Structures are given as structure tokens and as C-alpha cells.
Amino acid sequence: MRTRLYGWAAFPALLLVWSAAAWNLPPYVLPQPWAVAAEAVRWLDSGQLAAHVGASLLREAGGFAVAVLGALALGLAGALSPGFRAFSAPLTGLFMAIPPIAWAPLSMIFFGLGYVAITMVIVVAALFPMAVTVQEGFLAIRNGNLRAARVLGARRWQLIRHVYLPASLPFLTAALRIGFSQAWRALVAAEMLGASQGIGWMVAMGGQIGNATQVLLGVAIIGMTAWITESLVFRRIERRYRHWHLA
Amino acid sequence: MDCGIPTSPSGSRFETFPDDRSGGAAFHVDGVDFAYDGTHPMFRSLALSARPGEFVALLGPSGCGKTTLLNLLSGFLPPDSGRITIDGETVTPEMPALGYVFQSPQLFPWLDVLDNVRFGLRMAGRLPEAEQRDKALAALALVGLDAAAGKFPHQLSGGMQQRVALARALVLEPRLLLMDEPFAALDAITRATLNEELLRLCGRLGQTVLFITHDVEEAVFLADRVVLLDIAPAGIHSELTIDLPRPRRLRETRRLERFTALTDTLLERISAIVAAA
Ligand SMILES: Nc1ncnc2c1ncn2[C@@H]1O[C@H](COP(=O)(O)OP(=O)(O)OP(=O)(O)O)[C@@H](O)[C@H]1O
Numbered sequence: 001m002r003t004r005l006y007g008w009a010a011f012p013a014l015l016l017v018w019s020a021a022a023w024n025l026p027p028y029v030l031p032q033p034w035a036v037a038a039e040a041v042r043w044l045d046s047g048q049l050a051a052h053v054g055a056s057l058l059r060e061a062g063g064f065a066v067a068v069l070g071a072l073a074l075g076l077a078g079a080l081s082p083g084f085r086a087f088s089a090p091l092t093g094l095f096m097a098i099p100p101i102a103w104a105p106l107s108m109i110f111f112g113l114g115y116v117a118i119t120m121v122i123v124v125a126a127l128f129p130m131a132v133t134v135q136e137g138f139l140a141i142r143n144g145n146l147r148a149a150r151v152l153g154a155r156r157w158q159l160i161r162h163v164y165l166p167a168s169l170p171f172l173t174a175a176l177r178i179g180f181s182q183a184w185r186a187l188v189a190a191e192m193l194g195a196s197q198g199i200g201w202m203v204a205m206g207g208q209i210g211n212a213t214q215v216l217l218g219v220a221i222i223g224m225t226a227w228i229t230e231s232l233v234f235r236r237i238e239r240r241y242r243h244w245h246l247a
Numbered sequence: 248m249d250c251g252i253p254t255s256p257s258g259s260r261f262e263t264f265p266d267d268r269s270g271g272a273a274f275h276v277d278g279v280d281f282a283y284d285g286t287h288p289m290f291r292s293l294a295l296s297a298r299p300g301e302f303v304a305l306l307g308p309s310g311c312g313k314t315t316l317l318n319l320l321s322g323f324l325p326p327d328s329g330r331i332t333i334d335g336e337t338v339t340p341e342m343p344a345l346g347y348v349f350q351s352p353q354l355f356p357w358l359d360v361l362d363n364v365r366f367g368l369r370m371a372g373r374l375p376e377a378e379q380r381d382k383a384l385a386a387l388a389l390v391g392l393d394a395a396a397g398k399f400p401h402q403l404s405g406g407m408q409q410r411v412a413l414a415r416a417l418v419l420e421p422r423l424l425l426m427d428e429p430f431a432a433l434d435a436i437t438r439a440t441l442n443e444e445l446l447r448l449c450g451r452l453g454q455t456v457l458f459i460t461h462d463v464e465e466a467v468f469l470a471d472r473v474v475l476l477d478i479a480p481a482g483i484h485s486e487l488t489i490d491l492p493r494p495r496r497l498r499e500t501r502r503l504e505r506f507t508a509l510t511d512t513l514l515e516r517i518s519a520i521v522a523a524a
């Protein structure tokens with residue numbers, strides 16, 4: 001119980017340190033937390049905040065969805081065909097080694113400024129880590145439980161329904177979490193480079209006009225969105241399967 | 248090598264059998280060649296068979312192909328040539344006559360114990376759900392785990408998991424039960440208990456069993472016949488009929504002079520195999 005209290009104390013502690021630091025600095029360098037909160041209210045009232053967050057989430061959703069489909073296809077193909085696995089491994093390794101944001105300029109030359117260019121960066125960022133997770137997951141299923149099910153009489157469709165599907169839930173949710181957070185990071189970076197709205201744009205623009213309050217508001221929203229989806233959505237789903245690995 | 252103990256053969260008398268072994272299937276491995284990579288043969292014209300209700304233990308040095316043989320016998324690996332039949336039918340993993348208990352329990356972690364045991368009945372889909380549950384509970388009771396029906400595999404000890412795996416195979420009443428060192432990972436006491444339980448269950452259901460082990464005493468305690476595998480690709484080294492009286496009880500049987508003589512013979516032969524390698 002006591003250890004949990006430390007967890008609850010983390011964010012207030014961060015705010016305290018922030019506030020203390022802000023006392024000793026001019027507000028245009030580091031504004032107080034409540035100044036940022038007031039800024040948030042202003043953006044909310046004007047409908048601007050919803051517009052920017054909405055634009056970002058729309059890109060995230062599009063890129064993430066494409067990446068999920070691609071990763072399922074690549075991961076499944078890799079799991080089923082050793083040849084494809086051998087072929088794709090070096091490419092996947094290469095693409096994962098390149099920071100996705102490095103593709104942003106090329107994507108913008110190809111697709112022009114706009115939705116598609118940024119979404120493509122997200123796809124590249126999320127696709128490969130997810131594909132690897134999915135492939136490894138499917139490979140891990142193949143033996144033990146599958147054989148057990150076959151000797152117990154399960155036929156092809158029963159295997160898919162009663163073994164592949166339940167056995168893949170833990171790593172599929174893990175892949176979603178990994179992909180979503182990779183996509184989110186890439187999205188913010190890409191928006192900072194070449195977008196006319198979105199949270200990344202909000203931060204970049206705030207920096208250009210020297211509005212530290214706007215920058216901090218953007219950063220806070222970026223962090224909170226990532227944190228909420230990660231720990232409140234994906235981790236929670238994953239927790240249900242945690243004990244599966246122990247059996 | 249010959250210590251006055253009958254070395255097996257297909258035609259010897261098996262007085263140790265209970266009368267009713269009708270629940271068992273015969274298997275035949277006939278002229279089987281097998282190589283994993285096509286060049287280094289694992290088996291060359293291998294022949295092995297068991298009669299209905301016979302308990303055969305398979306002994307051999309590590310890497311000699313015991314698991315491979317079980318995977319051939321269960322149809323997971325196709326032989327390069329030759330035939331493997333169970334009651335005359337070419338074997339497939341899905342055939343109802345076949346039960347396989349792996350070295351690790353391989354329970355489905357997303358199902359509770361009862362549903363794990365019920366899995367095969369559910370796949371077959373012949374019985375209404377209530378009856379499937381009753382049968383599964385009865386199978387769990389056989390291995391002494393009916394109280395754990397609602398638990399999940401990760402909540403059980405290794406020995407309990409292996410017993411659930413046994414129940415999961417037994418509930419389908421397989422007429423041939425393949426077991427690959429099923430108790431190897433367990434401590435000596437659990438293992439001894441499970442050995443006795445296994446004999447009790449097989450005595451009741453009368454199935455044919457092929458049981459892999461590294462443990463000579465375990466083999467002698469359980470089996471009607473012990474088959475020794477040689478280093479690949481030599482195949483079968485020799486066989487030994489275990490003419491110990493049944494029912495066997497751990498403490499009593501192990502104290503028999505005959506038990507010691509049989510284990511000694513097997514140990515000598517294994518040393519010979521290893522020394523020749
Ligand atoms: N899938 C495989 N592909 C290639 N070679 C294999 C494969 N599985 C096993 N082997 C080889 O075949 C030989 C026999 O393996 P097997 O698992 O049948 O031995 P085993 O008698 O069961 O050994 P142990 O007592 O250690 O379990 C070993 O040399 C092993 O390296």
C-alpha cells in the first residue's frame with residue numbers, strides 16, 4: 001500500500017519542482033503550471049484545442065490503422081513462411097534502425113504537405129516494430145499448444161478459433177501498444193516539421209514565437225495523451241494476459 | 248549381457264497382463280526410415296510394435312531419437328519410407344485412438360483446468376456441454392485434482408499441471424497413450440506418486456502405453472517390456488521383458504530381487520551403448 005502512495009505522489013512532486021523552478025525564472029522562459037492551465041482554458045474556449053488535438057488524433061488513427069493491417073499481414077507471412085522471414089528480417093532491421101522522422105522530408109516531397117505525408121511517416125514508424133512483435137508471437141504459438149490441440153482432435157478451423165486466436169491476444173495487444181506509442185512519437189515530430197495544425201505544430205509554433213506557455217501546454221497534452229492510452233488502455237488489456245506466460 | 252533374463256521377443260508369454268486389456272490399441276512401426284535433413288539417417292528400417300494393452304518403456308541415451316520416434320508414431324513427422332499404423336490405420340495426430348502427454352504439460356493458459364480437460368471433448372462436439380463437464384470432472388478426480396477444476400494452469404504446481412495434462416489425455420479414452428518423459432521435471436516424491444497413479448489408471452482403462460524415460464528404475468517399475476534405443480541410426484538395441492508381478496506398489500516392487508536384477512541388466516546394456524559411442 002505504501003509503495004502505491006509513492007506512485008500517486010509522483011505527479012504532484014513534478015508540479016512542485018516545476019513551480020519552484022518557475023519562481024526563479026521569468027515567465028516567458030518558464031511559466032507557472034497555473035499559467036499553462038489558464039492557457040489551456042483559453043484554447044479550449046476558442047475551440048482551437050479541440051481542432052488541433054482532433055487533427056493529430058485523426059492522423060494517428062489513420063496511420064496506426066494502416067500500420068496495424070500491414071503489421072498483421074507481414075507478421076503472419078513471416079510466421080508462416082521461413083523464406084519470407086529470412087528475406088524480411090534484414091529489411092525490417094534496417095527500417096527499425098532509421099528514426100522514422102528522417103523519412104518526413106521525403107514523404108513531403110512525395111505526397112506534398114498534408115495528411116498523407118504525415119500519415120506515411122506514422123505508418124513507417126509503427127509498422128515494423130509491430131510486425132516483428134506479431135511475427136514472434138505467432139511463431140511462439142506454433143509448437144506446444146498447437147500440437148497439444150491437434151492430438152486432442154482439433155481440426156484446422158478449430159485450431160484457428162480455439163488456439164491461434166486466444167493465444168495471440170497477449171502479443172497482439174502488446175503490438176498495439178508498441179505501435180501506438182511509436183506512431184504517436186513520430187506524429188508529433190512530423191507535425192513539428194510540416195503541418196499547419198496539430199499538437200506538434202502547436203509546440204513548434206509556440207517555440208518560434210517565443211510562447212513558452214503554448215509550448216508547455218502542447219508538451220503536456222502530448223504526454224498525457226500518450227500516457228492515458230498506454231497505461232489506461234493498452235496496459236490494462238495486457239494485464240489480463242500477464243499470467244499466461246507463466247503456464 | 249545375458250543374465251538369464253528373457254530378452255524379449257515378440258512371441259513370449261505376458262502373464263503379467265490383466266485379463267481385460269480390450270481398451271488398448273496395437274501399433275506397428277514397419278520398415279521406417281527417417282532423417283531430419285534427408286542425409287543423416289535417424290532410423291533405418293526401424294521395426295517396433297506393441298500389442299493391445301501393453302506398457303512399453305523406451306530407454307536410450309540422450310539424442311538417440313526417442314522423441315523423434317514418438318513424433319513419428321503420433322503422425323507429427325512423416326516417415327521417409329515404411330508404415331506406421333495404429334490398429335491397422337495409418338497414423339495422424341488427430342486420430343481419436345491417440346493420446347500424447349508431452350514432456351511439458353502444454354496446458355492452454357487461457358482456459359481453466361476444467362476447460363483444459365474438456366478441450367478434446369469440445370472439439371469432438373459429440374456430447375452436450377453438461378456431459379462434457381461431468382466427464383472432465385471425473386477425469387480430474389482420477390488424477391486427484393477435481394478440487395482444482397476452477398483454477399488456471401499458472402495457479403498449479405508443475406506436478407499438478409502434469410496431472411491435468413494426463414487427465415486431458417485420459418478423458419478421451421485414448422487406446423494408445425504416448426508419454427515423453429512426462430514426469431522428468433518433477434521431484435522424486437511427486438514422480439513416484441504419479442508412477443503409481445499411472446499404473447492404476449492404465450490398469451483400469453487398459454490402454455497401450457509407450458513411455459519414454461531416462462530413468463531405468465522408472466522404466467522397470469512401469470513397463471511390461473523395455474525397449475532400448477541405440478545411438479542413431481542403429482535403431483533398436485535390444486528389448487527386455489519385465490516379468491514383475493502386478494499390481495506393482497512402489498515400496499514393495501522396488502524391494503524385489505527381480506527388480507534389482509532387471510535394472511542392473513538394463514544399466515549394463517546402457518553403459519555398453521554409451522561406451523560403444
Ligand atoms: N526438428 C529437428 N530437426 C533436426 N534435427 C533434429 C530435430 N529434432 C531433433 N533433432 C536431432 O535428432 C536427434 C534425436 O533427437 P530426439 O529429440 O529424438 O532425441 P531424444 O532421444 O528424445 O533425446 P532426449 O533424451 O535428450 O530427449 C538429435 O541429435 C537432435 O539433435
Ligand SMILES: [Mg+2]
Binds near residue numbers: 313
Ligand atoms: Mg526427447
